[in-house]
Structure formats: structure tokens, C-alpha cells
Amino acid sequence: MSSNFRDKLNRIMNQYLPAKREPFGGHPLGSFVRNEVTAEINNLPFTDPSNYVVTGSVGQGNWASVPWIAIMNRKITTSTQRGYYIVYLFSEDMESVYLTLAQGVTETSKEEMLRINAQIRKSIPASSKVKKDEHIFLGDSKKARDYALSTAVYIHYAADQLPEESVIISDLQEMIHIYENYISINNARIPYTPNVEKEKVVEREKTYLPSIHLIEHIYSYIKSKGFYYPKEEVINLFLSLKTKPFVILSGISGTGKTKMVQWFAESLGANETNGQFTLIPVRPDWSDGSDLLGYVDIKGEFKEGPLTKAIKAAIDHPDLPYFVLLDEMNLARVEYYFSDILSVMESRRWEDGKVVSSTLLLKEVAKEDIALPNNLYVIGTVNMDETTHPFSKKVLDRANTIEFNRVELDNLTFLQDLQDVDPVEIGQRQLSSKYLHLKDLYLVDPKIIEQVTGELVKINRSLQLINAHIGYRVRDEICFYLAYNKEGELMSFKKAFDHCILQKILPRLSGSDSRIDQLLRELYVIFTNTEYQDVEESRVDEQNVLYPKSALKVVEMLRRLRADGFTSFWIS
Structure with a gap:
């Protein structure tokens, strides 16, 4: 299986410092790190996404001093704030990148960090090429020093001397097995078997596309x-x-x-x-x-x-x-x-x-x-x-x-x-x-949950009028839908949420009395920011309303209620 991970590391180191002089929001290098680089790792035969979470970051709101790409075993952690995981750390001057086995600095005490680092170093065979010393240098900022302290072992690559692709992939595979070995020791499971590069599982791998x-x-x-x-x-x-x-x-x-x-x-x-x-x-x-x-x-x-x-x-x-x-x-x-x-x-x-x-x-x-x-x-x-x-x-x-x-x-x-x-x-x-429970997503992206929940709370107030308000299952699945959409950069939040309303909320509505009429009118206001007008054919300005597909469906349901005395999402 061919890969070009080396080229992607090289691009980050060449473009990151110039990019930091440009606006952060929407910069293509951010999308490249979060999506294309992580997809390259996901496409490797030994990083099955059902077992590993791969994320990349160039900062949140502002450019990070030390960008990173993390590979986390789901059994250990799905957040870089806690647990231990494999992470590529780029030095502040972009002259070096380190393949490391490190720990989350946010929720780990210094004592615990040093204890786990020592355990990891003891678990590694003497023949391994990884470094077990304190000589990793990422820069002078506090964040760079914290990341260096959290590192148990590492392999150093100089920007002007990046090894061949095969070496970089082989090093990552070896680090994966060091990682899994430490997990197995901690949980008294499968013993470590070095040099498993010879294990060929490529034949079962299929094409991976972003x-x-x-x-x-x-x-x-x-x-x-x-x-x-x-x-x-x-x-x-x-x-x-x-x-x-x-x-x-x-x-x-x-x-x-x-x-x-x-x-x-x-x-x-x-x-x-x-x-x-x-x-x-x-x-x-x-x-x-x-x-x-x-x-x-x-x-x-x-x-x-x-x-x-x-x-x-x-x-x-x-x-x-x-x-x-x-x-x-x-x-x-x-x-x-x-x-x-x-x-x-x-x-x-x-x-x-x-x-x-x-x-x-x-x-x-x-x-x-x-x-x-x-x-x-x-x-x-x-x-x-x-x-x-x-x-x-x-x-x-x-x-x-x-x-x-x-x-x-x-x-x-x-x-x-x-x-x-x-x-x-x-x-x-x-x-x-990737997400079965809301906690799975919360560890990765709490902001999308807050954004979705804020919208659903407004809609739910109206739905309570006919006891059609949604529960936790619907909320969670809408959050997952919006998270996958955001990760893939497929639609805007408004377009994606519009689909969710149309698919998860409106199909549950039906009735023949004044309450369903009031509910639909309230929803129309939420979707369009305007009052529903009792005209023969109320029009929806699809370019300027918040949720046009849902608004059009509400107009259709109100028309049926007026004409037939009963309405439902399903009546054709």
C-alpha cells in the first residue's frame, strides 16, 4: 500500500510559519492538518479507526505554538487532555518533528506523568531505536516545555533530513506496538512481540478516501x-x-x-x-x-x-x-x-x-x-x-x-x-x-454539542404543546450527524441542521386541532424569523431564511390543515 505521509509532514514544516502570519479562521493549512493528514494515517493498515482516534490541531481560535497530530487508542483515551497516546509534535521553529509516546498535560499531574513515563520506558526492548531521554526540545514557550515533559519516548526527525517514507511508516508502526505493549502490560493482556512490521494485514485493507x-x-x-x-x-x-x-x-x-x-x-x-x-x-x-x-x-x-x-x-x-x-x-x-x-x-x-x-x-x-x-x-x-x-x-x-x-x-x-x-x-x-454515546463526542468536540443543544431547546419548547418534544436519543443522533458533517466539511451547520429537523423532528407531527396549528406557526417563526401569513400560498425565501427545507414543509403542513382539517408530515 502506497502512502505519502512524508510529503505531508514536510508541507506542514514548510508552510506553518508563513501561515502564522495570516488570519487563522478558515486557513487551508488547518483543514489540511485536521483532515488530509489524519486521513493519511487512517489509511495505514495498522491504524484501524474502530480502534484508534486520529486528530490533528493547529490551534483553537489562534495558531498553536506547537501543532500536533495525535493517535489515540479508544480504550485509553479519545482526548489529548488525558491519558497517554502517540503524537507527532512539531517544534516552534519548524526545524524538527518528534514522533512521541506522550501524555495529556491538561488533566495529568506532574507526579503521575513522571511515574507513567518511567513505566513506559521500562517496557521498551533495548534494541528499539526510540529515545528514552529528556533531550526533546520543542521551544521555549510554556506549552512547548509542558509537551516535552509529557513525552516518555520519542524519535526525532530534522526538517532538512526527513527519512524515506518507508522508514517513517515503519517507525510509526513500531511506536504503535510500543503503545499497545504498554497497554497490554497495564491490563495483563497480550505480551509484546517486537518487529511486527512483518505482519502483513494490507491484503484486507480497502481504499480510503476523505x-x-x-x-x-x-x-x-x-x-x-x-x-x-x-x-x-x-x-x-x-x-x-x-x-x-x-x-x-x-x-x-x-x-x-x-x-x-x-x-x-x-x-x-x-x-x-x-x-x-x-x-x-x-x-x-x-x-x-x-x-x-x-x-x-x-x-x-x-x-x-x-x-x-x-x-x-x-x-x-x-x-x-x-x-x-x-x-x-x-x-x-x-x-x-x-x-x-x-x-x-x-x-x-x-x-x-x-x-x-x-x-x-x-x-x-x-x-x-x-x-x-x-x-x-x-x-x-x-x-x-x-x-x-x-x-x-x-x-x-x-x-x-x-x-x-x-x-x-x-x-x-x-x-x-x-x-x-x-x-x-x-x-x-x-x-x-465513531460515536455511540454523547460522552464519546463530548470528549472530542463539546462545542458542537452546545451549538446543537441550544437550537433543539428552542424547538422543544414549542413541541411540548402537543407532547411531541424530543428525547435524549434524538438529541444525541442529531449531535452525531452534525459532528460528522463538521469533520468532513460537507455542509454548513445551518444546512445540515435543516436536514436533521426535517428527518428527526417534523415526521413525528400530526393533528387536527388548534394546538397543531399553533405549533406549526411557532416552528415557522423559529425557522424563518418571520410570522406565518394566512395567504393562499405563503412563500419561503430559501436564500435568506434560517432553515428553508423545514420551513417549506411547515408551510405545506399548514396548507393541508387549512384545506382538510387534519395534517401530517406523511400525507401526500
Whole structure:
């Protein structure tokens, strides 16, 4: 596997001092360190994002005197303020960069820091090339001195004598194993095995693309098939799946909901031929999970359902994403046949750095305990008409509901120059969730939580009018969606939050009395900063309002209430 990490380190050292003379906000070097450099590390075969958090920083609000790139084992820490982790530290004069095993200086006392440093140094074989002395020099500032004090071991690189790429990668791999060895000693687990560079796990690695480039690929692939969806819709589906592996696509028949999912999966190397994509048509007579998961026949043998087969395939290949499309999902009552899966999905938790769930099928039934794997993504398509069933809040709270009603029949420009685009086989880590609980995100980015919560509190005050206010689950998942959006620099906060309102809050609203009318009017004010006018067709200035998509939906629901005496997100 090729990499160009050396070039990225070199670019930081060459450009950082000139960049410090320029405004901090929005500077491209900041994005480069936070996204491209961390993606390069994530793409290495020994830094699986399910085990490691990789972050980079050039400062918060102002340029840092010592920029850094940290690699943290999730079992130890997800914040550079605490615990011990691997970190590249750049000297203030940009003449040196140090690959170090260091500790968080914010929440660690000097005594504790020195004690752990001594333990780490004792754990390292004499043959190792890492330095165990106090000669690291980052600069004269207090921050530089604190970072130097926190360093247990290091490898020094001079800016004008950076070694070859292979040496830099080999050094990082050795430092990873020193790190893991110390973790295992502290927890009485696996002993250290030096020189594991010879362990070749590259064969299971797939292409890794930064989120913005991955979105561009998916968008181009779908367009090459002769289907048009705005790029924002592709971003939204990607973020929704990353937030939680259960998404509902709703809308009128013929808008291409099924094709959207098929081409999305196929663009990432998942298709029916290789078993990574499974289409399951839902039947109206499903009243429990047996048609989906399987059942025990009269002979006492377990007959696997189509979803169980997909689950077992995903379990056998945990490094690949698997997609299941439940077509016409609400032809039967979702709560009847899907409740077990929903419950188990909510049980996901971290264990030894991996996401695990409760048991879905017991050994007594299926001859083996079967849990819900983290690499399985379930997407349901639904039409809302007289032949289908509505959703309960239990289902809506557990999914992002994406509405596909926007149709541009006269938009044919995308057909003029269709180029073939090949699928890109990605690994599971591109889609996997980093955050399961709000605390996971709080350790990384508390500001996004505060920003999202502030907006939700205002909306929730109005929702209480009809007891439709959201709970902790919805809040957490909206926070995760906005965090992934921010990390990938995919949409503005306002655009992303607009999608969240439309997908997680408005689908829960329905009614026929004055309270729903008052609620919708209050929401309109929040979304547009203007009062709703009782005119035949209230218009929304999409360029200047806060949340235009949500505002348009509220206008539509108020129009229905006025015309029919009842309104719902779902009525078409």
C-alpha cells in the first residue's frame, strides 16, 4: 500500500510559519492538518479507526505554538487532555518533528506523568531505536516545555533530513506496538512481540478516501448510471448512515428511492453478486420477524431468513460494509416484524474498542448466538398511501427519515456527458460510527454539542404543546450527524441542521386541532424569523431564511390543515 505521509509532514514544516502570519479562521493549512493528514494515517493498515482516534490541531481560535497530530487508542483515551497516546509534535521553529509516546498535560499531574513515563520506558526492548531521554526540545514557550515533559519516548526527525517514507511508516508502526505493549502490560493482556512490521494485514485493507472525495465519487457514479440526485442528497444519505445504520427513504412512487440505495451501495463495491447488497421485498402479511430472520420448522431445524443470511455474511467479513434494502417497508406494520432488530440496534456499545450489540438470535434457536454486526446498514423505502401503514414514534425516533419528493423532470443536462465511473471498494471504517454515546463526542468536540443543544431547546419548547418534544436519543443522533458533517466539511451547520429537523423532528407531527396549528406557526417563526401569513400560498425565501427545507414543509403542513382539517408530515 502506497502512502505519502512524508510529503505531508514536510508541507506542514514548510508552510506553518508563513501561515502564522495570516488570519487563522478558515486557513487551508488547518483543514489540511485536521483532515488530509489524519486521513493519511487512517489509511495505514495498522491504524484501524474502530480502534484508534486520529486528530490533528493547529490551534483553537489562534495558531498553536506547537501543532500536533495525535493517535489515540479508544480504550485509553479519545482526548489529548488525558491519558497517554502517540503524537507527532512539531517544534516552534519548524526545524524538527518528534514522533512521541506522550501524555495529556491538561488533566495529568506532574507526579503521575513522571511515574507513567518511567513505566513506559521500562517496557521498551533495548534494541528499539526510540529515545528514552529528556533531550526533546520543542521551544521555549510554556506549552512547548509542558509537551516535552509529557513525552516518555520519542524519535526525532530534522526538517532538512526527513527519512524515506518507508522508514517513517515503519517507525510509526513500531511506536504503535510500543503503545499497545504498554497497554497490554497495564491490563495483563497480550505480551509484546517486537518487529511486527512483518505482519502483513494490507491484503484486507480497502481504499480510503476523505469524506468529501468519497461523496464526489458516489455522486459521480450515480450520475453515470443516468440518475440525477443533487449532491446534497448524497451527502445527507451518507451522514445519516454514518450516524446510525438504519435509514428510511420516503416519497411518492417513481422517484428512484430503490435505485438511489442500489447505486449508492454499488459505488462502494457492494452489490448482489458479491453478497454485500441484499434486496428484501416486504410482504403485507408479515406479522412477526420470522419471515425476515427465520424460523424453526416442524423438524426442529432453523430455516434462515434473508436478513439472517446477510447478517452472517457481514459477521464473516467485518472489514466490509453490507447493505440490506427493505423495499416497500411499510406494506406490513414495521413494529410487528422489525421490533427485535430495532431493540438490538439500540443495545450497541463499546467493548475492547469494538462496537458490539446484544444477541438477536439465541443459540437455542439458530444453533449459534447471532448479534447485529456493526458493518450492516439497513435502509427501508416507503410510500405513504392507502395501501401502507404509518410509523410509530418508536420507529421514527430510531431512524433518519429522508423524504424523496423533489422531482425535476425537465433537468436533462446530466445526460449530455455521461462518463463511466468504476466502483471503489471501501472498507467498513469509512461508514462506521465513531460515536455511540454523547460522552464519546463530548470528549472530542463539546462545542458542537452546545451549538446543537441550544437550537433543539428552542424547538422543544414549542413541541411540548402537543407532547411531541424530543428525547435524549434524538438529541444525541442529531449531535452525531452534525459532528460528522463538521469533520468532513460537507455542509454548513445551518444546512445540515435543516436536514436533521426535517428527518428527526417534523415526521413525528400530526393533528387536527388548534394546538397543531399553533405549533406549526411557532416552528415557522423559529425557522424563518418571520410570522406565518394566512395567504393562499405563503412563500419561503430559501436564500435568506434560517432553515428553508423545514420551513417549506411547515408551510405545506399548514396548507393541508387549512384545506382538510387534519395534517401530517406523511400525507401526500
